[in-house]
Amino acid sequence: MKLKYVSTLVVSCFIAFSAVANNAPNFDDEDLKVAAQLRDKALDSSLDYDIVESLTTEVGPRMAGTPGDAAAVKWGVAKLEELGFDKVWTEPVTFPTWKRGVESAEVLSPYPQPLVITALGFSVATPEGGLSAEIIEFEDLEALKAAPADAAKGKIVFIKNRMERARDGSGYGPAVAARGQGASEAAKKGAVGILIRSIGTDSHRMAHTGVMRYEEGITKIPAAALSAPDADLLENMIRRGKPVTVKMTIGAKNGEEYTSHNVIGEITGSEKPEEYVIIGAHLDSWDLGTGALDDGAGIGITVAAAKLILDLPERPKRSIRVIMFANEEQGLIGGKAYAEAHKDDIKNIITAAESDFGAGKIWRIDSKVKPEAIPAVKQMADVMAPLGISYGNNNAGGGPDLIPLRGKGISVFSLRQDGTDYFDYHHTPNDTLDKVDPESLKQNTAAYVIFAYLSAQMNGDFGTGFNQK
Amino acid sequence: MKLKYVSTLVVSCFIAFSAVANNAPNFDDEDLKVAAQLRDKALDSSLDYDIVESLTTEVGPRMAGTPGDAAAVKWGVAKLEELGFDKVWTEPVTFPTWKRGVESAEVLSPYPQPLVITALGFSVATPEGGLSAEIIEFEDLEALKAAPADAAKGKIVFIKNRMERARDGSGYGPAVAARGQGASEAAKKGAVGILIRSIGTDSHRMAHTGVMRYEEGITKIPAAALSAPDADLLENMIRRGKPVTVKMTIGAKNGEEYTSHNVIGEITGSEKPEEYVIIGAHLDSWDLGTGALDDGAGIGITVAAAKLILDLPERPKRSIRVIMFANEEQGLIGGKAYAEAHKDDIKNIITAAESDFGAGKIWRIDSKVKPEAIPAVKQMADVMAPLGISYGNNNAGGGPDLIPLRGKGISVFSLRQDGTDYFDYHHTPNDTLDKVDPESLKQNTAAYVIFAYLSAQMNGDFGTGFNQK
Ligand SMILES: [Zn+2]
Ligand SMILES: [Zn+2]
Numbered sequence: 001m002k003l004k005y006v007s008t009l010v011v012s013c014f015i016a017f018s019a020v021a022n023n024a025p026n027f028d029d030e031d032l033k034v035a036a037q038l039r040d041k042a043l044d045s046s047l048d049y050d051i052v053e054s055l056t057t058e059v060g061p062r063m064a065g066t067p068g069d070a071a072a073v074k075w076g077v078a079k080l081e082e083l084g085f086d087k088v089w090t091e092p093v094t095f096p097t098w099k100r101g102v103e104s105a106e107v108l109s110p111y112p113q114p115l116v117i118t119a120l121g122f123s124v125a126t127p128e129g130g131l132s133a134e135i136i137e138f139e140d141l142e143a144l145k146a147a148p149a150d151a152a153k154g155k156i157v158f159i160k161n162r163m164e165r166a167r168d169g170s171g172y173g174p175a176v177a178a179r180g181q182g183a184s185e186a187a188k189k190g191a192v193g194i195l196i197r198s199i200g201t202d203s204h205r206m207a208h209t210g211v212m213r214y215e216e217g218i219t220k221i222p223a224a225a226l227s228a229p230d231a232d233l234l235e236n237m238i239r240r241g242k243p244v245t246v247k248m249t250i251g252a253k254n255g256e257e258y259t260s261h262n263v264i265g266e267i268t269g270s271e272k273p274e275e276y277v278i279i280g281a282h283l284d285s286w287d288l289g290t291g292a293l294d295d296g297a298g299i300g301i302t303v304a305a306a307k308l309i310l311d312l313p314e315r316p317k318r319s320i321r322v323i324m325f326a327n328e329e330q331g332l333i334g335g336k337a338y339a340e341a342h343k344d345d346i347k348n349i350i351t352a353a354e355s356d357f358g359a360g361k362i363w364r365i366d367s368k369v370k371p372e373a374i375p376a377v378k379q380m381a382d383v384m385a386p387l388g389i390s391y392g393n394n395n396a397g398g399g400p401d402l403i404p405l406r407g408k409g410i411s412v413f414s415l416r417q418d419g420t421d422y423f424d425y426h427h428t429p430n431d432t433l434d435k436v437d438p439e440s441l442k443q444n445t446a447a448y449v450i451f452a453y454l455s456a457q458m459n460g461d462f463g464t465g466f467n468q469k
Numbered sequence: 470m471k472l473k474y475v476s477t478l479v480v481s482c483f484i485a486f487s488a489v490a491n492n493a494p495n496f497d498d499e500d501l502k503v504a505a506q507l508r509d510k511a512l513d514s515s516l517d518y519d520i521v522e523s524l525t526t527e528v529g530p531r532m533a534g535t536p537g538d539a540a541a542v543k544w545g546v547a548k549l550e551e552l553g554f555d556k557v558w559t560e561p562v563t564f565p566t567w568k569r570g571v572e573s574a575e576v577l578s579p580y581p582q583p584l585v586i587t588a589l590g591f592s593v594a595t596p597e598g599g600l601s602a603e604i605i606e607f608e609d610l611e612a613l614k615a616a617p618a619d620a621a622k623g624k625i626v627f628i629k630n631r632m633e634r635a636r637d638g639s640g641y642g643p644a645v646a647a648r649g650q651g652a653s654e655a656a657k658k659g660a661v662g663i664l665i666r667s668i669g670t671d672s673h674r675m676a677h678t679g680v681m682r683y684e685e686g687i688t689k690i691p692a693a694a695l696s697a698p699d700a701d702l703l704e705n706m707i708r709r710g711k712p713v714t715v716k717m718t719i720g721a722k723n724g725e726e727y728t729s730h731n732v733i734g735e736i737t738g739s740e741k742p743e744e745y746v747i748i749g750a751h752l753d754s755w756d757l758g759t760g761a762l763d764d765g766a767g768i769g770i771t772v773a774a775a776k777l778i779l780d781l782p783e784r785p786k787r788s789i790r791v792i793m794f795a796n797e798e799q800g801l802i803g804g805k806a807y808a809e810a811h812k813d814d815i816k817n818i819i820t821a822a823e824s825d826f827g828a829g830k831i832w833r834i835d836s837k838v839k840p841e842a843i844p845a846v847k848q849m850a851d852v853m854a855p856l857g858i859s860y861g862n863n864n865a866g867g868g869p870d871l872i873p874l875r876g877k878g879i880s881v882f883s884l885r886q887d888g889t890d891y892f893d894y895h896h897t898p899n900d901t902l903d904k905v906d907p908e909s910l911k912q913n914t915a916a917y918v919i920f921a922y923l924s925a926q927m928n929g930d931f932g933t934g935f936n937q938k
Binding site: 053056057058059060061067111112113114116203204205206228229232233236237240289290428429430432433434435 | 522525526527528529530536580581582583585672673674675697698701702705706709758759897898899901902903904
């Protein structure tokens with residue numbers, strides 16, 4: 001049913017009745033009209049890009065626990081205040097830190113050559129002076145797991161699996177297990193170190209970092225990623241049949257516990273200020289690039305979307321919170337902290353969406369709402385249709401920093417972006433401002449402003465109690 | 470005139486007369502037929518790619534004067550012997566060396582961030598501990614030259630000119646002057662260091678190296694290139710109007726004099742063995758990548774082309790020399806050494822062509838021959854036509870290592886490749902095997918084998934005495 005084809009008076013009566021009758025939320029015609037106007041204003045504004053430019057230029061890399069992290073928090077507070085949010089505050093987020101040190105590798109024999117690597121987050125260091133050992137190659141993590149107990153004894157494991165390119169980023173999950181679990185699985189087979197082919201879709205001479213985890217009770221061995229061309233090179237050497245010996249040197253170490261902050265800006269609602277919609281992104285990045293795509297773009301999109309609503313003559317009915325989450329990269333720490341700090345107030349979170357997939361255009365909106373709310377979501381999607389966005393399904397995840405809140409039952413939305421190129425740059429030095437297309441960014445902001453505004457204005461609710469893990 | 474439409478006997482008589490009459494060289498029909506067969510065999514062989522794979526895997530980076538240089542010479546001799554060349558030898562090439570040391574840079578204020586740089590070849594080092602100074606930005610080299618005498622006093626000059634992308638690489642010349650002359654021009658204005666935007670067409674986080682030269686009598690200041698995203702970043706910081714202070718640390722230094730070798734493989738001619746055709750490429754590379762495009766591709770193409778001729782049942786009339794030139798990158802040293810060593814024998818060089826523009830397809834053949842020979846060149850081009858190659862003009866340069874021989878008067882050919890992407894990778898760590906398209910490489914080999922074979926079989930000659938500078 002498309003309300004816009006029915007006269008306003010009739011519609012209003014019908015909606016009031018309908019909402020009571022079947023618990024279905026809906027939107028006033030006027031709100032749908034304003035949402036469309038906000039959409040068009042978003043397409044006409046470069047505030048989103050300006051915010052990404054500001055963050056990457058004035059702060060740059062902002063790995064959790066570094067001076068860049070502190071600079072980013074300061075930047076976030078100043079930016080939200082400058083833009084005129086009704087309330088701006090921070091909430092503490094405490095976590096263990098990890099420090100990258102020197103990192104280098106080279107083939108010692110039979111064909112001496114340097115290799116480009118980067119340590120994986122939480123990797124231990126090699127012995128001082130480096131670790132030299134013969135390479136043993138595995139197709140993928142499964143092949144390593146299936147190998148006999150001493151298969152890699154005294155060797156450096158090399159896992160060569162390649163990530164598949166896909167619009168929805170679906171190649172990441174299957175490939176990234178090698179990054180997360182490879183070290184402990186290799187140690188179980190007697191390995192002294194591990195090198196993985198970078199989890200990425202590019203073929204540039206830059207290695208992709210990202211977190212790994214050591215399994216309890218298993219020897220901790222140093223872990224690094226090779227750039228794709230270096231992984232190719234190693235494969236080509238190994239194919240020749242002679243033993244290949246590599247030296248890897250990693251100076252990484254765990255640092256002190258550190259307290260960063262989630263940075264929150266609120267547009268305070270005019271009718272139900274205690275109820276709020278969350279839009280957000282993570283403020284931290286990896287240390288190698290300036291985090292323009294991951295996740296400067298998400299910061300730019302969500303802050304710019306909120307600013308458009310701030311600039312309306314009246315405040316929306318409910319509040320809208322823009323949350324810049326601390327330390328997503330090393331374990332969703334900011335998301336967990338927010339969920340814990342607000343656990344007694346979960347019912348007031350109307351819904352939430354996080355932008356954390358770069359700057360590609362949104363092509364689909366997915367929801368996780370009560371079934372009766374799906375028609376309203378489709379109405380929201382109709383306002384997004386001119387942006388090339390259509391409704392997908394009711395299995396949304398909402399974004400990484402929303403996982404802890406999701407576990408507490410909130411409804412979420414996923415505004416799914418085209419991530420075809422995202423993993424070309426993800427977690428590399430190459431994640432820089434030039435990779436952000438200003439026009440695609442505007443399309444994202446237009447979708448987020450529709451989502452945030454309509455959710456804040458909605459009659460009824462999206463439901464709670466989903467408790468997705 | 471297309472000889473192939475006339476009966477063989479008539480043609481032969483006509484050619485003999487014609488050659489005497491107007492000094493025009495020509496080809497026997499049978500040779501044109503064999504050339505076409507060789508072309509088709511080239512398209513069916515992956516020897517070219519296998520050679521590039523072998524060089525980049527077994528040797529890798531081979532900057533002049535490094536252990537990789539020595540390994541490459543050894544590899545070259547072994548490869549030519551393994552392929553069965555009639556004669557394989559080396560000729561000494563002596564030059565001063567330059568060693569890359571540590572290299573790093575960072576913005577100190579107002580927005581502390583690391584910058585990705587690489588030292589330019591022959592740059593001096595910064596003082597131990599680095600050089601910190603305010604940045605002064607110039608549009609291009611001309612703007613720097615036009616500045617007042619003390620314009621850059623005590624500062625680090627930043628030249629931000631961007632290289633234009635073009636199929637024929639024509640953006641390189643205008644842009645690269647900043648790399649070659651920037652340091653001395655900056656020093657004349659009182660600068661203590663120089664950073665240029667990389668001379669390249671990509672936007673990846675890798676800086677492009679390449680040689681620079683200090684002008685006699687001018688203070689030598691350290692010189693480095695910023696990656697394109699880092700140059701963008703610096704521009705964005707400078708635009709904010711506050712002084713930008715950068716620290717650059719370069720540990721480069723001049724090394725000992727070193728003797729490398731040109732590696733030469735000969736197919737010895739059956740009728741006029743003293744006369745020869747040169748095809749070649751340079752064996753050295755920069756140190757950052759594995760030199761797959763620059764100039765492993767040229768080595769693969771020219772060696773594979775010669776191998777096809779070696780595999781014919783009979784030797785060609787004239788000899789063919791494949792020359793792997795030493796140290797092209799730091800001043801065409803191998804090319805100069807060859808020209809000097811063979812200066813009394815220049816008349817025996819029938820013609821020459823060097824492949825040194827990556828692995829893109831050839832789209833045009835240019836010559837520098839006597840006017841009477843142009844019809845023969847067009848016949849050669851006709852055999853290349855199925856490869857998508859047409860005749861261009863009679864202003865060929867022949868390739869960098871042929872400049873010294875050109876100065877002594879030899880005729881040359883340029884088989885012009887599509888270099889649209891060449892400067893995305895040129896002189897960066899990203900110059901690796903994955904950038905080489907095997908199919909394009911075959912097309913190149915097919916063109917070179919036509920050129921080499923027909924030049925060796927030709928009746929008459931291309932002329933000499935051009936003495937191009
Ligand atoms: Zn992210
Ligand atoms: Zn070259």
